[in-house]
Amino acid sequence: MIDQILKYSWLIALLPLVSALLIIFFFYFSRKISAFLSIGSVAYGLIHSLYVLYAIYMNSAKHIELNFPWISAGAFKLFVGYLVDPLCAMMLVVVCSVSFFVQVYTYGYMKDDPSYSKFYAYLSLFTFSMLGLVFSTNLFQSYIFWELVGVCSYLLIGFWWYKPSAANACTKAFVVNRVGDAGLLIGLLMLYFSTQNFWNDKITLSFSQLRPAIDFAVHSNVLPIVGIISVTTIALFVLMGPMAKSAQFPLHVWLPDAMEGPTPISALIHAATMVAAGVYLIARCYPLYIVAPVAMSVVAWIGGITAIFSATIALSQYDIKRTLAYSTCSQLGYMVMALGLGAYSAGLFHLMTHAFFKAMLFLCSGSVIIACHHEQDMRHMGGLRKYMPITSMTCLIGVLAISGFPLMSGFWSKDMILASAWEHNKPLFVVGAVSALLTAFYMFRLYFMTFSGNYRGHSHPHETTPSITIPLILLAIPSIFIGLIGSPLIKGGDKFSAFIFYGEHHAHAEWGFNVFLKELMTIQGLIPLAAFLIGTFLAWLVYVKGFPINKFVQDNLKPIYNLSFNKWYIDEIYFWILNKIIFPVYRISWNFVDKVVVDGVFVNGSAFVVSLVGGGLRYIETGRGQLYVLVIFGSVLFALLLLLTRLK
Secondary structure, three states, X not given: OHHHHHHOOOHHHHHHHHHHHHHHHXXXXXXXXXXXXXXXXXXXXXXXXXXXXXHHHHOOOOOEEEEEEEEEEOOEEEEEEEEEOHHHHHHHHHHHHHHHHHHXXXXXXXXXXXXXXXXXXXXXXXXXXXXXXXXXXXXXXXXXXXXXXXXXXXXXXXXXXXOHHHHHHHHHHHHHHHHHHHHHHHHHHHHHHHHHHHHOOOOOOEHHHHHHHHHHHHHOOOOOEOOOEOHHHHHHHHHHHHHHHOOOOOOOOHHHHHHHOOHHHHHHHHHOOHHHHHHHHHHHOHHHHHOOHHHXXXXXXXXXXXXXXXXXXXXXXXXXXXXXXXXXXXXXXHHHHHHHOOOHHHHHHHHHHHHHHHHHHHHHHHHHHHHOOOOOEHHHOOOOXXXXXXXXXXXXXXXXXXHOOOOOHHHHHHHHHHHHHHHHOHHHHHHHHHHHXXXXXXXXXXXXXXXXXXXXXXXXXXXXXXXXXXXXXXXXXXXXXXXXXHOOOOOOOOHHHHHHOOOOXXXXXXXXXXXXXXXXXXXXXXXXXXXXXXXXXXXXXXXOOOOOHHHHHHHHOHHHHHHHXXXXXXXXXXXXXXXXXXXXXXXXXXXXXXXXXXXXXXXXXXXXXXXXXXXXXXXXXXXXXXHHHHHHHHHHHHHHHHHHHHHO
């Protein structure tokens, strides 16, 4: 039975693809059938993925990998297949569960949209793309689905293409991700050519054989090649892909603008699909980063910088979805920082917990936007707690979870990362702790501005329909409790780390509330708790009690406030570089290539050669038969003389 569950796990990814094709080609006319097909396919995937997770957990040393030949060109053989192991099983549950709740939520949220069926088709295709990436057995197959995820995000971010802001946002996402993906492709090609002698009949760039291949390349003196390609170089190029997909500084600029898409896709992108793909790929390529300590340090610092940089921007944003977007960038920074510090399980644990409470927070923002008649500015909200009790309560749960309130899911995963930073890199611990304080402040700022005080808008807010509120309630459950599987309160200790490492258990397996209190009372436990309390208290002072700290900052520290409010002018810097450097250089170089090379060399040059040759031949091509006979006779005579000379 277990073997069959694993063997047919590919159905989890296939059914959303079938659903998308059926909607596009046969059932586009029917909104209900489209919703049923899309929701039904991912519901099956959720049930099957839970069975897969259970099967892998109960047989923790067991996994399945099946491969099929696809392309063969000389020594190069490309296989496709599917790999089911603990990391895959965990990601399957995360992707399918979040996607299921988002699609149920979509049923009510998008009910008035004329392209309702198309949206469900895109959602199914997006889910298929991410599941295909999760199942991939090698880096080339991963790259195919990696690009398909990017295409789907382009379609969904620009779903309301008639809005200039949405059209610009999807173009921006596409261009920024092309930069990262170009680096990823270069890294993969470098990795292949550096290890090609290893593969022979093996699966090319297989994840399961990645570490032996790298060791082979290093020990056989294949690296460095031409003095520039090394393991570190390859790892840094590969990192460019996750930097763009997971919105890490400085390739983070596309993600806040992606809020122009419908709220359900914002939730899916930020929680379980596109941005999760980058962290997942770093985890899959971990054997590469382990042997490249410089690259590991770069990964850690990029994550740390992104965490605190994005948090400083979220402090001053008034668009509810944009605040959550920068929050996502910051939390992804935590995950990347953890992986760079060697805290593999901590980074993936935060990926899992974050997926649930961030999906819930985005869906809560969508519920608020609907209730306020598509108002997204928090300055025009307030007092919604009495109008929207379910949305208010679930949003509070999400805010507590992401801020690190004790015993909530985010508390366990974030503290695990900070504990690793304390052990391995004290400066990054400080960065993480300050980011935690800022997170508590801007998230409670969001909650108080939206749900506390008096209503400042002009509409008549109301609680949304059950198709919207029920997914919020269901997502609130894992947002509270799922972190316990990585806590000392569960017998046997940290179950998550033991599972994700193929059954390797940690040396200690203490458990109980006394162990939790013991860990909490250490410096690395007290500082994050203090950060949560200080951040929450400051937000309460400013946005509930009206203490004029915010006004003081705007009046007396205006340059600093403007830096935050204007997102550190990163977009403006990029546009200046494009308009003042890249485009002028492009125009100059293109004019040179067009006028000098194309027109001058190829067009005019070839015309000159033809004219020159024609000018010479016209003295021979006179149209007189006597001249032609003379030329033929002379040619034959010359050939005979040449032959006689050789015979002598």
